[in-house]
Amino acid sequence: MAESHRVDLVAAFPPGERRIVVPFRGRAGIGVFNIAGAYHALRNICPHKSGPLCTGRVTGRAIATAPPSGRPLDDAGYQIERDGEIIRCPWHLWEFEIATGRCLVDPTVRVKTYPTAIEDGWVVVYADEADLPPQP
Numbered sequence: 001m002a003e004s005h006r007v008d009l010v011a012a013f014p015p016g017e018r019r020i021v022v023p024f025r026g027r028a029g030i031g032v033f034n035i036a037g038a039y040h041a042l043r044n045i046c047p048h049k050s051g052p053l054c055t056g057r058v059t060g061r062a063i064a065t066a067p068p069s070g071r072p073l074d075d076a077g078y079q080i081e082r083d084g085e086i087i088r089c090p091w092h093l094w095e096f097e098i099a100t101g102r103c104l105v106d107p108t109v110r111v112k113t114y115p116t117a118i119e120d121g122w123v124v125v126y127a128d129e130a131d132l133p134p135q136p
Contacts (some may be wrong), residue, residue: 002131007032007116007123013039016084020044020054025127030054030114032125033098035085040098041125042087043112047103051091053111059086061095061104 022029028044031054046053060083095104103109
């Protein structure tokens, strides 16, 4: 039997929000995120030191346009890219792509992701890709 969990109604889970589901695949659970209408699920354990990853800050990636010493003090000199697509672990600030689980500073490090589907108006998370229902 497929292991799955109904997270919330799509209508009650708007873009930019997250839900922490405990228990799911262990005591730490998972975080489910709505990024611009696409739902993504991550294991709630940072691979660095086992911190509660999905409780961290959802942010973007800061990109510097010049070194700090080369700018006037009143110029921030950076842009935020992919705002709302990155999760930062609250313990040691490691950053991960929510959609893929890939660590931004070390692409060999990943956090486990889980497949999601919309079923009868609900966001549903599955333990394994093979458990997903057939798509029309």
